[in-house]
Amino acid sequence: MAEVQVREGESLESALKRFRREVKKSNIFSELKRKRHYEKPSERRQRKLRSRNRRG
Template sequence: MARLTILLVVLVAAMATAFAPVPLSRTVSTTALNGQTRVEVKIGEGEPIESALRRFKREVNKSGHLMDLRHKRYFENSQDRKKRKIVQARIRKRLERMNARRMRQRRS
Protein backbone atom coordinates (compact mmCIF):
# COMPACT_ATOMS: atom_id res chain seq x y z
CA MET A 1 0.00 0.00 0.00
CA ALA A 2 2.85 2.38 0.82
CA ARG A 3 4.51 1.67 -2.55
CA LEU A 4 1.26 2.43 -4.37
CA THR A 5 0.89 5.72 -2.51
CA ILE A 6 4.48 6.72 -3.31
CA LEU A 7 3.99 5.74 -6.94
CA LEU A 8 0.84 7.85 -7.19
CA VAL A 9 2.56 10.83 -5.58
CA VAL A 10 5.49 10.54 -8.01
CA LEU A 11 3.14 10.29 -11.01
CA VAL A 12 1.11 13.30 -9.91
CA ALA A 13 4.27 15.31 -9.28
CA ALA A 14 5.65 14.39 -12.70
CA MET A 15 2.46 15.45 -14.46
CA ALA A 16 1.97 18.68 -12.51
CA THR A 17 2.85 21.85 -14.36
CA ALA A 18 4.11 23.41 -11.15
CA PHE A 19 7.26 21.32 -11.40
CA ALA A 20 7.85 21.96 -15.10
CA PRO A 21 10.58 24.46 -15.97
CA VAL A 22 9.27 27.66 -17.55
CA PRO A 23 11.19 30.55 -19.08
CA LEU A 24 11.08 33.59 -16.85
CA SER A 25 10.27 36.32 -19.37
CA ARG A 26 7.84 34.40 -21.61
CA THR A 27 5.35 33.06 -19.07
CA VAL A 28 1.80 33.56 -20.31
CA SER A 29 -1.19 31.97 -18.68
CA THR A 30 -4.88 32.09 -19.44
CA THR A 31 -7.19 30.92 -16.69
CA ALA A 32 -10.94 30.86 -16.25
CA LEU A 33 -12.32 31.69 -12.83
CA ASN A 34 -16.08 31.64 -12.24
CA GLY A 35 -16.78 32.12 -15.93
CA GLN A 36 -14.25 34.94 -16.23
CA THR A 37 -11.19 34.69 -18.44
CA ARG A 38 -7.93 36.07 -17.13
CA VAL A 39 -4.78 36.57 -19.19
CA GLU A 40 -1.46 36.97 -17.39
CA VAL A 41 1.88 37.98 -18.85
CA LYS A 42 4.91 37.90 -16.57
CA ILE A 43 7.56 40.50 -17.34
CA GLY A 44 11.17 39.39 -17.19
CA GLU A 45 14.05 41.37 -15.75
CA GLY A 46 15.16 44.11 -18.11
CA GLU A 47 12.30 43.47 -20.54
CA PRO A 48 10.80 46.67 -21.96
CA ILE A 49 7.20 47.32 -21.00
CA GLU A 50 6.30 47.84 -24.68
CA SER A 51 7.18 44.25 -25.59
CA ALA A 52 5.26 42.91 -22.59
CA LEU A 53 2.26 45.03 -23.58
CA ARG A 54 2.47 43.67 -27.16
CA ARG A 55 2.56 40.11 -25.82
CA PHE A 56 -0.42 40.85 -23.57
CA LYS A 57 -2.46 42.28 -26.46
CA ARG A 58 -1.59 39.26 -28.62
CA GLU A 59 -2.69 36.83 -25.91
CA VAL A 60 -5.94 38.73 -25.32
CA ASN A 61 -6.71 38.55 -29.04
CA LYS A 62 -5.83 34.84 -29.16
CA SER A 63 -8.05 34.02 -26.19
CA GLY A 64 -11.07 35.26 -28.15
CA HIS A 65 -13.06 36.50 -25.19
CA LEU A 66 -13.11 40.10 -26.47
CA MET A 67 -14.90 38.96 -29.63
CA ASP A 68 -17.30 37.00 -27.46
CA LEU A 69 -17.99 40.13 -25.39
CA ARG A 70 -18.55 42.11 -28.56
CA HIS A 71 -21.17 39.61 -29.71
CA LYS A 72 -22.84 39.57 -26.30
CA ARG A 73 -23.07 43.35 -26.14
CA TYR A 74 -26.58 43.20 -27.57
CA PHE A 75 -29.10 40.39 -27.54
CA GLU A 76 -28.68 37.98 -30.43
CA ASN A 77 -31.45 35.48 -31.09
CA SER A 78 -30.68 31.96 -32.28
CA GLN A 79 -31.42 32.70 -35.94
CA ASP A 80 -28.99 35.66 -36.01
CA ARG A 81 -26.38 33.57 -34.19
CA LYS A 82 -26.68 30.80 -36.80
CA LYS A 83 -26.32 33.33 -39.62
CA ARG A 84 -23.22 34.83 -37.98
CA LYS A 85 -21.67 31.40 -37.46
CA ILE A 86 -22.31 30.49 -41.13
CA VAL A 87 -20.63 33.70 -42.31
CA GLN A 88 -17.67 33.11 -39.97
CA ALA A 89 -17.30 29.53 -41.24
CA ARG A 90 -17.41 30.76 -44.85
CA ILE A 91 -14.65 33.31 -44.17
CA ARG A 92 -12.56 30.73 -42.29
CA LYS A 93 -12.87 28.19 -45.13
CA ARG A 94 -11.93 30.84 -47.71
CA LEU A 95 -8.80 31.77 -45.74
CA GLU A 96 -7.87 28.09 -45.42
CA ARG A 97 -8.21 27.65 -49.20
CA MET A 98 -6.09 30.74 -49.85
CA ASN A 99 -3.38 29.56 -47.45
CA ALA A 100 -3.38 26.08 -49.03
CA ARG A 101 -3.03 27.65 -52.48
CA ARG A 102 -0.09 29.78 -51.27
CA MET A 103 1.63 26.73 -49.81
CA ARG A 104 1.23 24.81 -53.09
CA GLN A 105 2.69 27.76 -55.02
CA ARG A 106 5.70 27.98 -52.69
CA ARG A 107 6.49 24.29 -53.13
CA SER A 108 6.56 24.48 -56.92
Protein backbone atom coordinates in the same frame (compact mmCIF):
# COMPACT_ATOMS: atom_id res chain seq x y z
CA MET B 1 -8.18 35.79 -19.02
CA ALA B 2 -4.90 36.74 -20.63
CA GLU B 3 -2.09 37.21 -18.17
CA VAL B 4 1.54 38.17 -18.74
CA GLN B 5 4.34 38.25 -16.19
CA VAL B 6 6.89 41.01 -16.76
CA ARG B 7 10.28 39.36 -17.04
CA GLU B 8 13.37 40.67 -15.33
CA GLY B 9 15.03 43.32 -17.47
CA GLU B 10 12.08 43.41 -19.89
CA SER B 11 10.74 46.77 -20.98
CA LEU B 12 7.14 47.66 -20.37
CA GLU B 13 6.55 48.09 -24.11
CA SER B 14 7.58 44.52 -24.91
CA ALA B 15 5.47 43.15 -22.05
CA LEU B 16 2.50 45.14 -23.33
CA LYS B 17 3.13 43.79 -26.83
CA ARG B 18 3.10 40.21 -25.47
CA PHE B 19 -0.10 40.94 -23.54
CA ARG B 20 -1.85 42.27 -26.64
CA ARG B 21 -0.75 39.20 -28.59
CA GLU B 22 -2.21 36.93 -25.87
CA VAL B 23 -5.50 38.84 -25.89
CA LYS B 24 -5.72 38.57 -29.67
CA LYS B 25 -4.98 34.83 -29.55
CA SER B 26 -7.63 34.16 -26.92
CA ASN B 27 -10.35 36.04 -28.88
CA ILE B 28 -11.39 38.07 -25.85
CA PHE B 29 -12.39 41.14 -27.86
CA SER B 30 -14.48 39.22 -30.38
CA GLU B 31 -16.27 37.46 -27.51
CA LEU B 32 -16.89 40.79 -25.78
CA LYS B 33 -18.20 42.34 -29.00
CA ARG B 34 -20.52 39.38 -29.58
CA LYS B 35 -21.92 39.45 -26.04
CA ARG B 36 -22.45 43.20 -25.92
CA HIS B 37 -26.08 42.82 -27.08
CA TYR B 38 -28.54 39.95 -26.87
CA GLU B 39 -28.58 37.79 -29.97
CA LYS B 40 -31.72 35.84 -30.77
CA PRO B 41 -31.19 32.12 -31.43
CA SER B 42 -32.32 32.56 -35.06
CA GLU B 43 -29.74 35.34 -35.55
CA ARG B 44 -27.06 33.14 -33.98
CA ARG B 45 -27.89 30.31 -36.42
CA GLN B 46 -27.75 32.71 -39.36
CA ARG B 47 -24.38 34.10 -38.23
CA LYS B 48 -22.92 30.62 -37.84
CA LEU B 49 -24.28 29.58 -41.23
CA ARG B 50 -22.74 32.63 -42.90
CA SER B 51 -19.36 31.97 -41.29
CA ARG B 52 -19.51 28.31 -42.37
CA ASN B 53 -20.26 29.37 -45.94
CA ARG B 54 -17.33 31.81 -45.93
CA ARG B 55 -14.91 29.09 -44.84
CA GLY B 56 -15.88 26.87 -47.71
